[in-house]
Amino acid sequence: MNLDDFFRQVWKDRNLTALGFWPLSLLYSTIVEIRRFGYSCGLFAVEHFQFPIIVIGNLTVGGTGKTPLTIWAVEHLKNAGYSPGVISRGYGRRISETHMVGEDSTPDVAGDEPLVIWRRTNVPVAVARQRSDAIRLLIKEKDCNIFISDDGLQHLSIESDLKIMLIDGEERFGNGFCLPAGPLRESSRHANGVDLKLVNGTGQKNEYSMECKLTEAVNLLNNSKTRTLESFANETVSAIAGIRNPKRFFKLLAEQGIQSKNYSFPDHHDFDRDELSAILTTDDVVLMTEKDAVKCAHFASPNWWCVKLEATPEAAFQNAFSDRVSAIVRSN
Structure with a gap:
């Protein structure tokens, strides 16, 4: 059993192993909340850009379908006449420099998921340690008029216009604990601060469903x-x-x-x-x-x-997404 499998088992419920990690979870979640408070009260700067920014992310670690949804959103925006660009931190890459993903990019330089997104969509994709640097690079070198921040729900230094949270339809929020006792990157109550909730599987009340x-x-x-x-x-x-x-x-x-x-x-x-x-x-x-x-x-x-x-998100989500984007563009 590798480490991923071990924690997936631990995070299913509030077992003794999970409870043993709980003091570390308390420390982690406290730091996360202090950071959130710093952004909300102006202690940390939040950068605003002239173009709409859509955030796709989740509250839990690991795959909930963010990459295929990002690809869907890019194609949806292109079909609606927009010129989207994608920004990402490029998890797993081995350099810290800001990088425009292209034909010669490798996973070591771009990260595996940004490279998949670029190859599937052929839209501008930039990766940077600070996502604001990725946006500036796309504004400078590409003709984008709307941006998607892939896996950006916990990145608070950029003001966003539409937040989409993905939920794993099988595992949901696990045992409800934050890392490392559970799978949550931050408290599940922050789900109330997103605009659209989309479940990889069958959605519950106030959630939309998606099939992969x-x-x-x-x-x-x-x-x-x-x-x-x-x-x-x-x-x-x-x-x-x-x-x-x-x-x-x-x-x-x-x-x-x-x-x-x-x-x-x-x-x-x-x-x-x-x-x-x-x-x-x-x-x-x-x-x-x-x-x-x-x-x-x-x-x-x-x-x-x-x-x-x-x-493939359900039709109701597709309509809600289109309506939200249209309203954001009009307000900008």
Whole structure:
């Protein structure tokens, strides 16, 4: 059991192990609340930009579907006539400089999720330690008129116009504790401060629902080569997932009739050739997430494929999103 799996088990309920971490959670949550208070009362500066800023994030650690929702939001805005740009901190990258994601970008420089977003949408994406620096870079070099802050719900130094909170439909808020005793980055009461709540799964009262499903497989060595997922049903397949909830990916593959030998890795895992060569052969048919594929493409074998994940929010959310964006643009 890796560390991610360990904490996912601990965070399911208020067990003895979770309670043992509670003093650290109290310290952590106190620091978070002091920081929030500093921004709310003006002790810390909040920067305002002339263009609308949409924040997509969550209260818990790990994957709730932020990246596929960001991709959906970008395409929705493009279809509505806007010129969106995406800003991110670029979790997992190894440099601190502000960077415009492009053809030569690697996960070490851009982070895995920003690279996926750029490749899927082809809109300007900038990463920076301070998100305001990413916005300034996009304003300076690109013709953007609206911005999406990916995983930006806890970044308070930029004034935002629309806050969208994603919730895991299976795990929700876990045991309700803040890190490290639970999965919360901040108290769940801050959910009341967002504009739209969207559940990856079935929403509850005052929440919208979203479906995430796998669509097609793209070859890692030749992205013009694609296959339907159904075409893998009669093959021996190895599935790799270095994401917050690998079991969800494996379950989605199984729902497509794919029987796979599954390999789980920690979220944002930094894959290398030797590691995967120890469990795979060059002839193996391999399916992996897009986030993992950007880190494996440079040493991939011909039968390695990444599987696209598409988010589809319910119609009511799509209408609410469009209405909110239109109102924000008019007010700006």
